[in-house]
Amino acid sequence: MSLRFNYRAANEQAFRAMMAMEQHAGGRIQDKVLYELVKIRVSQINGCAFCLDMHAKDLMKLGDYADHILLLSVWHEVPLFTEKEKVLLEFAEAVTLISQGGVPVALYDKVMEHFSQEEYVDWILAINTINNWNRIAISTGMYPGCFN
Structure with a gap:
């Protein structure tokens, strides 16, 4: 895999706009562990290696969440996740895959x-922001370590 181009350098205004969304969303969400779990799950669905790598590392900085990271793709099959986490992960999946069924009333x-x-x-907003980051990363060929 190779980076197609550095979108940050190519369009600083777009990068600043995305950072403003990220800062707003991140500032509003109090539960940082849940915030990172959502970012990882959405990135798994979208297949974004760059964001998966980044947010798994960010979650590990918050504590020992290795099991959460390893089992996140099968969250509905394990008792590791709280009811609140499960509900929000299901919601994140529905919003990410909105064209497949919307957000059902239940x-x-x-x-x-x-x-x-x-x-x-x-x-x-938080779910849409990570979806936007995923689409930027995938479309420009970003991968873990591409800016090192």
Whole structure:
């Protein structure tokens, strides 16, 4: 794999806009572990190696979450994840794969058991932000270590 080009250098305004979204989303989400789990799960779905690598490392800086990282792709099959984590991971999958079924009412109701309307919007923004990062990374050929 080779980096097609450095999008940051090619379009600094786009990079700044993405960073503003990231800073806003990251500043709104209080649970940083859950935030990183969502970023990893969305990156798994989208097949973004660059973001998977980055966010797995970021999660490990928050504590010993190796089992969470290893089992995240099968989160619904293991008791490791809390009910709140499972609901949000399901929501992240639905928003990422929005064209396949939207966000069903039953899922919306489950999300609202754990989060306020304001937090619901915060999570939509956070999920969309990592989806945007994934699409930039994949489209420009980014891979782990490509900027080293």
